[in-house]
Amino acid sequence: MTLSAYLALALILFCIGLYGALTKRNTVIVLICIELMLNAVNINFVAFAKYGAHPSVHGHVFALFAIAVAAAEAAVGLAALIAFYRSRKTVQVDEANSLKH
Amino acid sequence: MSGTDIAFFLLALAAIAGGVTMLQLTNVVHMVIALVMTFLGIAGLYVLLSAEFVAVVQVLIYSGAITIIMLFAIMLTRHHTDERERQTTGGVWHKAVAALSVIAFGLAVYFGIRQLDFGADGSALAGDNARAIGKSLYSYYTIPFEIVSVILLVALIGAIVLAKKDGKGAEDE
Amino acid sequence: MMNLAWVVPLFPLGSFILLLLFGRRWKQASAYVGIAATFLSLLLALAVLVDRLGGSTYEANWTWMTIGGVTLTVGISATALNVWMLVVVALVSWLVHVYSQGYMAGDERFSTFYAYLGLFTFAMLGLVLSPNLLQAYIFWELVGLGSFLLIGFYFYKEEAKAAAKKAFIMTRIGDVGFFIGMMLLFWQTHSFDYDDIFRAVGDGTLSPGMTTLAAILIFIGAIGKSGQFPLHTWLPDAMEGPTPVSALIHAATMVAAGVYLVAALFPLYEASHAAMMTVATIGGVTAIFAATIGLVQTDIKRVLAYSTVSQLGYMMLALGAGSYVAAIFHLTTHAFFKALLFLAAGSVIHAVRTQNIEEMGGLWRRLPWTAPLFLIGALSISGVPLFAGFFSKDEILAAAWTNGPRLLFWLAVAAALLTSFYMFRLFFLVFAGKARHHEDAHEAPASMVAPMLVLGVLSIASGYMQTPWFGSFLGEWLTDGAYRHEAAPGWIVVVATIVSFAGIFLAWLMYGAQKMPRDWLSARVPYVDELLRRHYYIDDIYRLTVVSLVSWISRLLAYVDRFLVEGLARLAAGIVGAAASAGSRGQNGQAQTYGAVTVAGLAILVVIFALTGGYWL
Numbered sequence: 064m065t066l067s068a069y070l071a072l073a074l075i076l077f078c079i080g081l082y083g084a085l086t087k088r089n090t091v092i093v094l095i096c097i098e099l100m101l102n103a104v105n106i107n108f109v110a111f112a113k114y115g116a117h118p119s120v121h122g123h124v125f126a127l128f129a130i131a132v133a134a135a136e137a138a139v140g141l142a143a144l145i146a147f148y149r150s151r152k153t154v155q156v157d158e159a160n161s162l163k164h
Numbered sequence: 165m166s167g168t169d170i171a172f173f174l175l176a177l178a179a180i181a182g183g184v185t186m187l188q189l190t191n192v193v194h195m196v197i198a199l200v201m202t203f204l205g206i207a208g209l210y211v212l213l214s215a216e217f218v219a220v221v222q223v224l225i226y227s228g229a230i231t232i233i234m235l236f237a238i239m240l241t242r243h244h245t246d247e248r249e250r251q252t253t254g255g256v257w258h259k260a261v262a263a264l265s266v267i268a269f270g271l272a273v274y275f276g277i278r279q280l281d282f283g284a285d286g287s288a289l290a291g292d293n294a295r296a297i298g299k300s301l302y303s304y305y306t307i308p309f310e311i312v313s314v315i316l317l318v319a320l321i322g323a324i325v326l327a328k329k330d331g332k333g334a335e336d337e
Numbered sequence: 338m339m340n341l342a343w344v345v346p347l348f349p350l351g352s353f354i355l356l357l358l359f360g361r362r363w364k365q366a367s368a369y370v371g372i373a374a375t376f377l378s379l380l381l382a383l384a385v386l387v388d389r390l391g392g393s394t395y396e397a398n399w400t401w402m403t404i405g406g407v408t409l410t411v412g413i414s415a416t417a418l419n420v421w422m423l424v425v426v427a428l429v430s431w432l433v434h435v436y437s438q439g440y441m442a443g444d445e446r447f448s449t450f451y452a453y454l455g456l457f458t459f460a461m462l463g464l465v466l467s468p469n470l471l472q473a474y475i476f477w478e479l480v481g482l483g484s485f486l487l488i489g490f491y492f493y494k495e496e497a498k499a500a501a502k503k504a505f506i507m508t509r510i511g512d513v514g515f516f517i518g519m520m521l522l523f524w525q526t527h528s529f530d531y532d533d534i535f536r537a538v539g540d541g542t543l544s545p546g547m548t549t550l551a552a553i554l555i556f557i558g559a560i561g562k563s564g565q566f567p568l569h570t571w572l573p574d575a576m577e578g579p580t581p582v583s584a585l586i587h588a589a590t591m592v593a594a595g596v597y598l599v600a601a602l603f604p605l606y607e608a609s610h611a612a613m614m615t616v617a618t619i620g621g622v623t624a625i626f627a628a629t630i631g632l633v634q635t636d637i638k639r640v641l642a643y644s645t646v647s648q649l650g651y652m653m654l655a656l657g658a659g660s661y662v663a664a665i666f667h668l669t670t671h672a673f674f675k676a677l678l679f680l681a682a683g684s685v686i687h688a689v690r691t692q693n694i695e696e697m698g699g700l701w702r703r704l705p706w707t708a709p710l711f712l713i714g715a716l717s718i719s720g721v722p723l724f725a726g727f728f729s730k731d732e733i734l735a736a737a738w739t740n741g742p743r744l745l746f747w748l749a750v751a752a753a754l755l756t757s758f759y760m761f762r763l764f765f766l767v768f769a770g771k772a773r774h775h776e777d778a779h780e781a782p783a784s785m786v787a788p789m790l791v792l793g794v795l796s797i798a799s800g801y802m803q804t805p806w807f808g809s810f811l812g813e814w815l816t817d818g819a820y821r822h823e824a825a826p827g828w829i830v831v832v833a834t835i836v837s838f839a840g841i842f843l844a845w846l847m848y849g850a851q852k853m854p855r856d857w858l859s860a861r862v863p864y865v866d867e868l869l870r871r872h873y874y875i876d877d878i879y880r881l882t883v884v885s886l887v888s889w890i891s892r893l894l895a896y897v898d899r900f901l902v903e904g905l906a907r908l909a910a911g912i913v914g915a916a917a918s919a920g921s922r923g924q925n926g927q928a929q930t931y932g933a934v935t936v937a938g939l940a941i942l943v944v945i946f947a948l949t950g951g952y953w954l
Contacts, residue, residue, distance in 0.1 A: 065281055066280055066281055066282065067277055067278050067279065067280050067281065068172065068176075069209070069213070070277040070280060071274060071277065071278065072176045072179065072180070072209070074270055074273055074274060074277065075180055075183075075270070076179060076180065076183055076202070076206075077270075078266050078267075078269070078270040079180070079183035079184065079186075079187065080183070081266050081269075081936065082187070082262060082263065082266045083183075083186065083187055084929075084932065085262040085266075085929050085932050085933050085936065086258070086259055086262055086929065089192055091192060091196075091234055091237050091238050091241075092186075092192060092195055092196075093929075094234070095186075095195070095196060095199055095234055096186075098199075098226070098230060099183060099186075099199065099202065102202075102203065102206055102222075102226065105206070105218075105222075106206060106209060106210075109209075109210055109213045109215045109218055110213055112213070112215065113213045113214055113215075114281075114282060115282055116282040120293055120296040120297055120300055121300065122215075123215050123217065123218050123293065123297050124297060124300050124301055124305055126215070126218050127217075127218060127221060127297070127301075128308060128312055130218075130221055130222070130225050130226075131312045131315070131316060132312065132315060133225075133230075134225055134229065134230060134316070134319075135315050135316050135318075135319030136319070137230050137233065137234070138233070138319050138320065138323045139319050139322050139323050139326070141233055141234070141236075141237045141323070141327075142322065142323035142324070142325075142326035142327040143326050144237055144241065145237065145240060145241070145326070145327040146326045146327060148240075148241045154241045156927070156928065156929055157927055157929070159926075159928065160925060160926030160927055161926060162926050258929070258930060258933060261933050261934070261937055262933045262936065262937075264937075264940075265933065265936045265937040265939075265940040266936065266940070268940040268941075268943075268944050269936065269939065269940040269943055269944075271944075271947075272940070272943040272944045272946070272947035273943060273947075275947050276947060
């Protein structure tokens with residue numbers, strides 16, 4: 064398998080995640096879509112680690128860091144979601160629109 | 165076509181199918197389950213890329229931890245599941261702009277990467293890379309590693325503070 | 338003293354500034370400031386004159402600015418002509434300042450009046466000291482401003498407002514010609530200095546065609562300022578201003594500025610026969626043309642105004658006939674006797690509170706000072722022998738006979754006849770006959786009579802500076818000794834005398850003794866009478882052609898402005914407004930909308946990079 068196949072797959076997943084993050088109404092799904100985009104990036108790291116110009120284990124390390132940060136982000140994001148839900152009794156993104164005009 | 169290729173196609177298909185399904189489903193719990201399939205597919209791809217350790221971490225963190233807390237969040241917040249309710253935001257224009265932008269972005273980047281090849285045969289990483297990762301993390305990447313641990317700690321405390329808010333709110337839940 | 342000549346205009350300027358600042362507080366005392374300032378100017382001007390009589394021309398220039406290779410200078414030039422004008426202007430201005438104290442007494446804006454007089458005097462004195470065209474042009478416009486302010490002094494009267502605007506606009510038309518002519522000269526000679534221009538004319542740097550063109554264009558400026566045909570219509574209307582103003586500006590000084598300008602640029606005109614002929618023709622036509630209109634006017638000041646136009650025509654005729662000295666001589670004597678006439682007319686108006694001569698009469702006894710002084714002025718302007726006007730008019734007629742076309746000479750003679758006729762028509766109507774209900778008419782205060790007395794003396798004495806009998810002092814001095822008296826035939830003097838007496842006699846027949854019916858002419862040729870009463874329909878022609886054309890174009894442009902320009906402006910405003918409301922709709926608080934827009938921008942950038950190859954190519 065060549066590098067570009069992996070990159071194309073990552074691209075497709077990234078686009079799916081992006082589209083979902085931009086259009087889905089439920090905040091949880093938006094967060095999950097962002098996780099999907101991060102995953103697509105991780106595929107790139109690992110793919111470059113094997114098929115890049117300088118194959119090495121560093122790509123894996125970066126993927127691990129990204130996973131750790133993504134986990135932290137998911138935790139904080141969900142905590143914020145709970146706080147928001149508590150004050151507005153909703154988790155819909157389009158109802159979080161107080162900051163307008 | 166080698167076995168690796170077949171495995172790649174199957175796993176890629178699983179990952180993409182999971183994503184597309186996620187977009188099409190209406191039930192939030194189902195959507196999260198669909199994404200588990202994508203995460204598992206990606207884990208399989210990591211194995212193909214000789215990154216067994218990352219694959220295991222992927223399964224543990226994504227398919228396990230993150231999916232589970234997402235489901236917890238859904239259960240904590242949803243009081244009713246209305247299938248007829250809109251699943252997406254905005255009108256046609258919003259969706260059209262988003263879709264067009266994403267497609268344009270995807271195509272443009274695809275033209276950039278479709279011929280990309282550094283000529284590496286991928287044989288360098290075969291074997292015991294968990295040990296190599298461990299060595300690298302605890303020697304070369306010590307300081308980033310420590311910083312990530314601090315980030316996790318901060319996220320942990322932050323999440324507690326945000327979700328707890330005040331005593332009264334917490335008792336109401 | 339000549340190196341101090343530049344101080345002369347500063348006194349009235351100081352008076353102007355002081356009165357602007359403190360006039361309201363000083364009220365009637367403002368007059369003393371103005372009188373003192375102009376008196377100092379007069380003293381200094383006289384000192385300069387005495388200095389100049391024995392000396393030669395003093396000129397001083399200071400660099401104003403340097404643009405590229407051209408240096409613009411300001412300065413003073415004490416040529417004989419300039420010093421002479423300086424004295425005449427300072428003298429008349431001072432007398433008018435004194436006179437106004439009585440005439441304007443009690444006016445609410447008394448101090449403002451003196452402030453304006455100061456501004457005007459400053460500008461006029463500055464004008465006659467200018468060594469270059471640019472400086473002259475600046476003061477020329479300032480003089481116009483002073484005239485505008487003073488004509489419109491009674492701005493609550495509609496006529497005064499209209500007259501002020503008319504004067505400003507009509508002279509402006511001439512000024513455009515002046516400006517273009519000045520720029521042509523600058524373009525050709527790279528200098529505004531009179532001396533440089535004359536040198537360029539002399540050595541042929543300036544082509545004959547260009548000389549003629551520039552001279553005629555500058556003459557258009559003089560036409561506007563001096564009320565020559567066809568731009569004369571503002572001058573009679575300018576009589577709406579206070580009478581001292583009419584005396585100072587519209588008789589003695591400002592309207593003579595056109596004559597002064599042509600005289601100052603005389604070498605330029607001498608170089609072009611066509612320009613000289615233009616000047617002479619315009620002058621001659623104006624002289625007879627205005628004199629005929631003066632015959633039928635019923636407003637005392639308008640008669641004098643048309644007479645002024647006519648006399649200025651004489652001066653132009655003299656210039657065009659090449660007699661620079663005759664023009665300046667007549668300018669001087671005219672300044673004195675016409676100022677006298679205006680001041681006397683002001684005294685009459687002050688006494689009877691009307692300007693209509695049909696309502697006056699029998700004032701000889703009631704105004705024991707004014708009436709004889711008016712008579713002196715009238716005799717002088719009519720060219721009765723031994724009065725100043727006789728000598729200067731004789732000079733002009735002689736010049737017209739020797740150098741000008743015969744037709745112009747006879748026009749001038751006819752104008753002289755008409756002049757003495759309408760002046761004495763005025764005199765008999767106002768002072769002779771029986772009184773028409775002016776029981777309370779009384780003589781003016783001393784502050785008004787005294788300046789008239791001075792002018793009365795000058796209206797006689799100023800003629801003896803230049804006579805066929807006692808030598809031509811003025812001419813020799815003005816031309817640095819190069820002057821020679823025109824060898825005109827002796828019968829011209831006789832003809833001039835006969836003509837002036839004939840006019841007086843005719844006026845006496847009709848209005849004094851009333852031996853001849855007053856409608857003798859108008860009954861026979863009524864259309865001529867109507868023609869004269871309507872000022873040859875000049876105003877009507879202007880109204881029908883220029884004014885209606887301009888207002889038609891204005892209306893068209895107003896529509897263009899309202900619908901096209903305003904439409905464009907509204908369109909621009911509407912676009913901005915629509916963009917704003919669209920933008921604020923976009924600002925809807927939806928994080929996903931912001932995200933979508935951001936991604937769209939990113940996508941556009943990425944696509945552009947993909948198509949162009951990005952930074953690397």
